[in-house]
Amino acid sequence: MKNFFKVNYIVKGEVMELNGSQMVVEALAKENVSVVFGYPGGAIMNVYDEIYKQKHFEHILTRHEQAALHAADGYARSSGDVGVAFVTSGPGFTNAVTGLATAYMDSVPMVVISGQVPISVIGTDAFQEIDAVGISRPCVKHNYLVKDAKDLPRILKEAFYIARSGRPGPVHVDIPKDVTAQIAKFVYPDSIKMQTYKPTYKGNVRQIKKAVEAIANAKRPVLYIGGGAINSNASEVVREFAKITGIPAVETLMARGVMGDDNPLLLGMLGMHGCYSANMAMSEADLMIAFGPRFDDRVTGKLSEFAKHAKIIHVDIDPSSIGKIVDVDFPIVGDLKNVVEGMIPLAKEKVDSTKYKSWRDLLNRYGEIHPLKYEDSDKVLKPQWVIERVGDILGSDAFVTTDVGQHQMWTAQFYPFSFPRQFITSGGLGTMGFGLPAAIGVKRAFPHKTSINFTGDGSILMNVQELMTAAEMNIPVVNIILNNKFLGMVRQWQTFFYEKRYSSTDIQTQPDFVKLVESFGGVGYRVKTKDEFDKALKNAIDSNKVAFIDVEVDRFENVLPMVPAGGTLYNMMLEYKE
Numbered sequence: 001m002k003n004f005f006k007v008n009y010i011v012k013g014e015v016m017e018l019n020g021s022q023m024v025v026e027a028l029a030k031e032n033v034s035v036v037f038g039y040p041g042g043a044i045m046n047v048y049d050e051i052y053k054q055k056h057f058e059h060i061l062t063r064h065e066q067a068a069l070h071a072a073d074g075y076a077r078s079s080g081d082v083g084v085a086f087v088t089s090g091p092g093f094t095n096a097v098t099g100l101a102t103a104y105m106d107s108v109p110m111v112v113i114s115g116q117v118p119i120s121v122i123g124t125d126a127f128q129e130i131d132a133v134g135i136s137r138p139c140v141k142h143n144y145l146v147k148d149a150k151d152l153p154r155i156l157k158e159a160f161y162i163a164r165s166g167r168p169g170p171v172h173v174d175i176p177k178d179v180t181a182q183i184a185k186f187v188y189p190d191s192i193k194m195q196t197y198k199p200t201y202k203g204n205v206r207q208i209k210k211a212v213e214a215i216a217n218a219k220r221p222v223l224y225i226g227g228g229a230i231n232s233n234a235s236e237v238v239r240e241f242a243k244i245t246g247i248p249a250v251e252t253l254m255a256r257g258v259m260g261d262d263n264p265l266l267l268g269m270l271g272m273h274g275c276y277s278a279n280m281a282m283s284e285a286d287l288m289i290a291f292g293p294r295f296d297d298r299v300t301g302k303l304s305e306f307a308k309h310a311k312i313i314h315v316d317i318d319p320s321s322i323g324k325i326v327d328v329d330f331p332i333v334g335d336l337k338n339v340v341e342g343m344i345p346l347a348k349e350k351v352d353s354t355k356y357k358s359w360r361d362l363l364n365r366y367g368e369i370h371p372l373k374y375e376d377s378d379k380v381l382k383p384q385w386v387i388e389r390v391g392d393i394l395g396s397d398a399f400v401t402t403d404v405g406q407h408q409m410w411t412a413q414f415y416p417f418s419f420p421r422q423f424i425t426s427g428g429l430g431t432m433g434f435g436l437p438a439a440i441g442v443k444r445a446f447p448h449k450t451s452i453n454f455t456g457d458g459s460i461l462m463n464v465q466e467l468m469t470a471a472e473m474n475i476p477v478v479n480i481i482l483n484n485k486f487l488g489m490v491r492q493w494q495t496f497f498y499e500k501r502y503s504s505t506d507i508q509t510q511p512d513f514v515k516l517v518e519s520f521g522g523v524g525y526r527v528k529t530k531d532e533f534d535k536a537l538k539n540a541i542d543s544n545k546v547a548f549i550d551v552e553v554d555r556f557e558n559v560l561p562m563v564p565a566g567g568t569l570y571n572m573m574l575e576y577k578e
Helices: 020-030 042-053 065-079 091-105 132-139 149-164 177-181 205-217 235-245 276-284 336-350 353-369 383-397 406-414 435-445 459-463 466-472 488-497 513-519 530-543
Strands: 007-010 016-019 035-038 058-061 083-087 110-116 142-145 170-176 183-186 191-194 221-225 249-251 266-269 287-291 311-316 330-333 398-402 450-456 478-483 523-527 547-552
Touching: 016 020, 020 042, 020 149, 020 177, 020 183, 035 065, 042 083, 042 110, 042 170, 042 177, 058 435, 058 466, 065 083, 065 091, 065 110, 065 435, 065 459, 065 466, 083 091, 091 110, 091 132, 091 170, 110 149, 110 177, 132 142, 132 170, 142 149, 149 170, 149 177, 149 183, 149 191, 170 177, 205 287, 205 311, 205 330, 205 336, 221 235, 221 276, 235 336, 235 353, 249 276, 266 276, 266 353, 266 406, 276 353, 311 336, 383 398, 383 406, 383 450, 383 478, 383 530, 398 406, 398 435, 406 450, 406 478, 406 488, 435 450, 435 459, 435 466, 435 478, 450 459, 478 513, 478 530, 513 523, 513 547, 523 530, 530 547
Parallel strands: 035 058, 035 083, 083 110, 110 170, 142 170, 221 249, 221 287, 249 266, 287 311, 311 330, 398 450, 450 478, 478 547, 523 547
Antiparallel strands: 007 191, 016 183
16 A cells, blocks of 8 residues: 655664564564454464564454454553554454444554465455455554565554554554565664644644633533543543533543543533433533534434534544534634643633523533433342442442443443543444453453443343453453343334334343353353342452353333434433333
8 A cells, every 4th residue: 555644753773684573573562562462363473473472562362353453442442552453364354344443433542463465466366365455444544555574664653653643543554474574674763753644732822712712702601522532631621621611511422431420510421312401501502612522423413403502612633523514613623632721721811600600500400300310120120220330339440341232321321430431332333242352451451440341132242252362361351231132222213213123133042141151261140139239240350250240131121311313402202101
């Protein structure tokens, strides 16, 4: 692939002659990579031979290439570092595409290195050949096909730089097998500048002043906080800005934890399954201050009705995101943390936080009238209770991953997230099978924290083979299966919009999850009551093994509120009746 980036780089230190595989290992050592996830195969065998010899980083063998990328993804999201994964050519790479797309949609910094058939046979339909660069192009930030070992150090340096800088994202490096055996000088840059890739980190001062003036003149402002607040490590300054101005805040799914669950200014999550007060705030605001969201369709609903009374301030490091979905009145391109730090002194001078009291009171009243709720029961466990209970017991002592579906939305609604990067979930792509391998990556990043994966009886089977990875590597992840014997979210839509035609969603034929996890060397518990759940959670954590807690929950519980697809945020379904 043609390299579209024109590069200047600086090199210090010794110059060595290495083969391409050794270069890969040395580059990872220089990037301070401590763990990689992967699955070997023919085209990347030379690299794995060097991995066997080195002591710079740990390699974790997953049991599927998709899981290798999800584990690297979970490691990256929780730590903020670049996640690294290795896969081989052909089916090894095609298995990895879902992991690339998952990371790309949620702006996760990753470097994925794939093996490729030798250059001489590319294009001949050789054994396990696939156009990996062509396939990955739509779902990566950038990609490379390495044609000469002498280019490998520069390309790897660029890959890590691109992955972590600006708006983060996955970078794919495809290395033919003969290149991994070529010998060349290893010249690894200490620093790098790319003339055609220069992210803007400092916001325009004039635009910042205009934005603060708009805030000072607003009567009903709202902070709309997106995943960019986490990527830029801006949580502390966003909290400070909210406190100084007294402006109520809403979080997207990807921003849960930025404000902290006990923050009096936090209204909650907004969007399709957001809380009433958050969605009404967006609908009635006269000024929206968007800190790093991407105006996802699950947030905006019907675009013509979205925040139609509000002027919009949008801060984002990616200029292509500003104005992409909605028109913006005050665009500010820059790193969110830097921009908010520039806004704070101006806000202290110009914004009267007391003027928004009646606005806050109104929104709080909305929350009192229609809070997030469920009907608790002693006859059957409610999934919301299970999540709340884990939050009560573990709170900030746990990192939480999820798969995708009803359990994901209930977790976002009912778990008390208190810090950024605590909640690890697939937002943009909505990838079932993400939770378990991501939880493995999280546990490797934070071995002294509890790693909880909320999952469903459908999702957990998508990458269940990773129980072997967790057991072999002694990675004690606790998987809480909210088992309703349905593909729950699809069943909910079928209930609401398809006259209860449960086409291929009723999955009462299931494995014995307790025996299944035990067969991999883990521990399992089957739970039907609250007392049983408390005991199972304690025992699972104390066991220090990968665990399943199979919780029998109400089969027909629905995620509410709900904004029907294409509906308006102010027209939520607050309850369901026959």
